[in-house]
Amino acid sequence: MKPDLLSFTSKGIYCAAADVYLDPWRPVDKAIISHAHADHSRYGNKKYIAHHHSVPVIKHRLGGVNIQGISWNEPFSVNGVQFTLYPAGHIVGSSLIKVMHKGEIALFTGDYKLENDGLSTPLEMQRCHTLITECTFGLPIFRWKPQQEVFSEIENWWSFNQQNSFTSVIYAYSLGKAQRLLHHLQSTHGPILVHPAIAAVNESLSTIVSFKSVQTLTADINPIDHPGALLILPPSGREAKYLKKWGELRTASASGWMATRGNRRRRNVDRGFVISDHCDFDALNTCIKYSEAEKVICTHGFTDIYSKYLRGIGFNAGTEHAEFEEEEVENSTDLLVQ
Amino acid sequence: MKDFSLLIQRLDQLTKTSEKVKVLSDYFKTAPQKDVVWAIAIWSHRRPKRPISTTLLREWAAELAGVDQWLFEDSYHIVGDLAETIALLTCKKEVTIHHSKESLSTIIEDLIALKTQSENQKKAYITTKWAELNYFGSFTFTKLLTGGFRIGISQKLMTKALESAFDIPSDEIAYRLMGKWNPTEVTLKKLLFDNDPEANQSRPYPFFLAYPVENTPEDLGDISQWSIEHKWDGIRAQLIKRNETFAIWSRGEELITEQFPELQSIKDQLKEDVVLDGEIIPIKDGLPDHFGTLQKRLNRKRITNSLLEEAPVVFRAYDLLEYQGKDFREQTYLERRNCLESIPFSGPLQLSKFKIFKNWQEVEDERLRSKEVKSEGLMLKQIDSTYGVGRKKGDWFKYKNDPLNCDAILTYVMRGHGRRSSLYTDFTFALWDRDPKDPEAKLVTFAKAYSGLTDQEFKEINRWIRSNALEKFGPVRAVKPELVFEIAFEGVAPSSRHKSGYATRFPRIVRWRKDKKIDEANRLEDLKNLVR
Ligand SMILES: [Zn+2]
Ligand SMILES: [Zn+2]
Numbered sequence: 123m124k125p126d127l128l129s130f131t132s133k134g135i136y137c138a139a140a141d142v143y144l145d146p147w148r149p150v151d152k153a154i155i156s157h158a159h160a161d162h163s164r165y166g167n168k169k170y171i172a173h174h175h176s177v178p179v180i181k182h183r184l185g186g187v188n189i190q191g192i193s194w195n196e197p198f199s200v201n202g203v204q205f206t207l208y209p210a211g212h213i214v215g216s217s218l219i220k221v222m223h224k225g226e227i228a229l230f231t232g233d234y235k236l237e238n239d240g241l242s243t244p245l246e247m248q249r250c251h252t253l254i255t256e257c258t259f260g261l262p263i264f265r266w267k268p269q270q271e272v273f274s275e276i277e278n279w280w281s282f283n284q285q286n287s288f289t290s291v292i293y294a295y296s297l298g299k300a301q302r303l304l305h306h307l308q309s310t311h312g313p314i315l316v317h318p319a320i321a322a323v324n325e326s327l328s329t330i331v332s333f334k335s336v337q338t339l340t341a342d343i344n345p346i347d348h349p350g351a352l353l354i355l356p357p358s359g360r361e362a363k364y365l366k367k368w369g370e371l372r373t374a375s376a377s378g379w380m381a382t383r384g385n386r387r388r389r390n391v392d393r394g395f396v397i398s399d400h401c402d403f404d405a406l407n408t409c410i411k412y413s414e415a416e417k418v419i420c421t422h423g424f425t426d427i428y429s430k431y432l433r434g435i436g437f438n439a440g441t442e443h444a445e446f447e448e449e450e451v452e453n454s455t456d457l458l459v460q
Numbered sequence: 461m462k463d464f465s466l467l468i469q470r471l472d473q474l475t476k477t478s479e480k481v482k483v484l485s486d487y488f489k490t491a492p493q494k495d496v497v498w499a500i501a502i503w504s505h506r507r508p509k510r511p512i513s514t515t516l517l518r519e520w521a522a523e524l525a526g527v528d529q530w531l532f533e534d535s536y537h538i539v540g541d542l543a544e545t546i547a548l549l550t551c552k553k554e555v556t557i558h559h560s561k562e563s564l565s566t567i568i569e570d571l572i573a574l575k576t577q578s579e580n581q582k583k584a585y586i587t588t589k590w591a592e593l594n595y596f597g598s599f600t601f602t603k604l605l606t607g608g609f610r611i612g613i614s615q616k617l618m619t620k621a622l623e624s625a626f627d628i629p630s631d632e633i634a635y636r637l638m639g640k641w642n643p644t645e646v647t648l649k650k651l652l653f654d655n656d657p658e659a660n661q662s663r664p665y666p667f668f669l670a671y672p673v674e675n676t677p678e679d680l681g682d683i684s685q686w687s688i689e690h691k692w693d694g695i696r697a698q699l700i701k702r703n704e705t706f707a708i709w710s711r712g713e714e715l716i717t718e719q720f721p722e723l724q725s726i727k728d729q730l731k732e733d734v735v736l737d738g739e740i741i742p743i744k745d746g747l748p749d750h751f752g753t754l755q756k757r758l759n760r761k762r763i764t765n766s767l768l769e770e771a772p773v774v775f776r777a778y779d780l781l782e783y784q785g786k787d788f789r790e791q792t793y794l795e796r797r798n799c800l801e802s803i804p805f806s807g808p809l810q811l812s813k814f815k816i817f818k819n820w821q822e823v824e825d826e827r828l829r830s831k832e833v834k835s836e837g838l839m840l841k842q843i844d845s846t847y848g849v850g851r852k853k854g855d856w857f858k859y860k861n862d863p864l865n866c867d868a869i870l871t872y873v874m875r876g877h878g879r880r881s882s883l884y885t886d887f888t889f890a891l892w893d894r895d896p897k898d899p900e901a902k903l904v905t906f907a908k909a910y911s912g913l914t915d916q917e918f919k920e921i922n923r924w925i926r927s928n929a930l931e932k933f934g935p936v937r938a939v940k941p942e943l944v945f946e947i948a949f950e951g952v953a954p955s956s957r958h959k960s961g962y963a964t965r966f967p968r969i970v971r972w973r974k975d976k977k978i979d980e981a982n983r984l985e986d987l988k989n990l991v992r
Contacts, residue, residue, distance in 0.1 A: 261534070261535050261538060262525065262527050262531060262535060262549055263538070263539055263545065263548040263549060265548075382538075382540075382544065382548070383472065383541070383544055384539070384540050390475070391475075392473065393473055424538075427534050430530075431528075431531055434528060434531075443926060
């Protein structure tokens with residue numbers, strides 16, 4: 123039996139033929155990065171290769187690293203092994219990484235979603251022999267509504283708060299969810315202000331995508347000047363002292379985890395809006411069926427349950443341990459806030 | 461049920477108590493009276509009997525959702541709530557506004573009628589509802605089927621909402637809702653507005669509850685203001701004698717008179733009409749026996765003589781709520797005690813004595829005596845306090861014994877719920893059944909604990925589990941016996957729940973004993989010695 127094109131090592135997902143790692147969790151010489159979230163693009167690698175659109179944010183987060191930008195659909199070679207990036211639809215710049223060598227094709231999804239969020243280039247799923255997939259929401263209880271429905275729920279909630287003179291606060295990840303909210307919420311509704319960490323990410327993305335201009339939420343801003351405001355903060359921003367002067371607050375969290383009431387209660391927010399940058403159960407199934415993979419490896423999320431499900435519908439599926447955060451919740455934000 | 465499931469949806473989206481009260485009060489004012497009676501019944505734990513087993517509900521829901529049973533069960537484990545799991549799995553994405561046309565009482569009448577129907581009829585009715593209702597409609601419907609309406613509405617919050625809706629003081633409402641009433645028969649008028657002397661005859665008063673002492677009792681200030689008595693580990697109960705009526709109510713508002721025939725003689729023993737607050741406790745050799753003995757007496761269809769001999773009980777009174785037909789709850793604690801002590805105590809009717817100490821050190825000394833008198837610790841009651849409704853901070857405190865503890869070995873782990881569902885958060889612990897040096901020594905489980913670890917330790921243990929997990933049973937995994945933890949608990953009693961044959965009350969992890977090897981963990985024998 124020939125060795126697998128990609129293997130799981132203590133440092134990360136490794137391609138021995140090319141001597142390169144995909145989203146390594148320990149420092150390595152050469153890393154191909156699926157996307158700029160902190161658990162997938164970590165500090166300390168000698169060389170980073172990522173899509174052009176991921177470069178500014180990785181630089182923003184990690185400082186002056188040695189990084190090379192690559193385009194989608196343009197194969198490049200490392201030690202004779204061919205790699206290609208394709209849009210993954212998760213956040214701006216997020217990519218599937220395809221590895222091709224001696225007729226064998228492996229595909230690593232990083233994080234991905236099927237729904238077009240209007241900001242990140244929509245997913246272009248690929249066929250492969252071996253598929254390494256995330257399954258953050260790989261349970262049938264996770265089924266997303268069309269995003270337009272959720273955004274109108276958010277707008278209704280915001281209007282209700284405005285009528286009652288409450289300030290609306292939404293907790294959303296600085297990279298990805300925050301921009302998605304900005305892109306979809308109508309600013310005719312009222313003023314939107316964002317946490318400095320989000321403003322910084324917006325700034326680093328400004329050459330790639332344009333957002334409606336919004337104010338940065340700083341300590342010297344006077345709430346009187348922004349009646350009926352909606353504040354977008356990273357989840358770690360809830361302790362901010364200056365929130366006090368915004369009067370009575372109504373808080374919400376925007377995340378796939380909000381699908382269950384228990385999570386909403388544990389987060390201690392008034393409302394939970396179910397919107398995610400990951401595939402839901404049906405989307406995962408659609409993508410995996412499309413891939414026609416002979417072998418499926420689940421890396422993070424409900425890996426045991428989901429791979430068992432896949433075996434039940436005829437896939438050769440298993441799990442491997444990867445040190446990506448298994449939960450969107452702890453994802454990246456804290457590093458970005460700094 | 462449309463307005464009711466909308467109400468559930470609104471309540472679910474509110475976190476502030478005042479707003480919940482308002483929404484609930486608006487519902488009480490506008491909903492059909494019959495529905496209001498049912499809503500009150502539901503939030504005071506008086507739902508109709510479950511027409512169907514949850515096993516069948518789970519099978520039907522999995523079938524309707526088109527998922528395998530194991531996947532349904534795993535999903536249920538992660539969501540942690542059956543009604544919610546069913547709603548998440550069976551609701552069609554496109555159904556967004558359909559709640560249900562029928563009223564709450566119609567649905568409940570359907571459910572009552574369902575009880576006697578065939579399994580096929582039940583299945584057809586229930587799965588049709590699931591298929592046509594939206595998320596909150598389906599969630600509410602299944603909650604009505606299975607009971608346990610816990611969506612942040614306590615009975616206290618409900619009585620507040622009723623107060624605001626109908627302008628009756630909430631304490632009065634709490635009192636009127638006590639005892640036996642049947643939501644299929646009673647009208648809202650009869651339940652809340654009529655002062656029916658017959659219904660009052662056997663009606664208990666709402667119980668007054670204590671808060672735990674937070675730090676040290678000294679924080680309570682002037683010692684001369686506090687009456688101290690031992691805290692008995694039994695069933696909190698209210699004993700009522702009014703004319704020919706003799707009734708004993710548990711705190712869960714169940715009539716338990718028939719379950720304790722040895723307490724019947726108290727009826728003739730009492731010369732005056734009284735309502736007493738106290739504890740039913742098992743007695744052995746003149747002293748309280750452990751709670752496990754009392755458990756044998758609960759929920760029995762027939763009380764045999766041998767059971768009566770094996771686990772006899774007494775009623776130990778500590779408060780008096782009514783005397784000669786007069787409500788005493790507004791009197792001070794000392795006044796009530798004065799009157800209480802004028803009652804002839806003997807036989808199964810005992811008096812729980814109280815003392816007033818000169819300094820807090822004496823209180824501490826008294827607490828140390830609790831092992832001797834077989835109490836759980838002390839109760840501290842403010843001598844001028846009235847008898848309130850429910851839990852109110854400031855007048856009554858419980859000051860429990862130092863918890864018991866032992867060093868135990870982690871043997872099973874289970875995934876947490878919801879957000880933590882990809883982590884192992886529920887841990888089962890075991891002790892040695894004999895000297896660990898004995899080659900026959902086995903580990904026997906005795907406690908399951910969730911809380912007490914730091915986030916750091918938690919992460920570390922989860923990493924450890926990944927490389928030390930053995931077999932897998934659904935969401936549960938056996939792990940290599942290697943880690944030792946100090947487990948604290950409030951009490952221990954025989955039980956068939958765990959392999960050891962013992963179960964603890966309120967077990968929790970105190971610390972990870974990295975300094976201990978597994979052969980240094982405690983033995984089952986040590987646990988048995990802690991049984992009082
Ligand atoms: Zn990501
Ligand atoms: Zn990820």
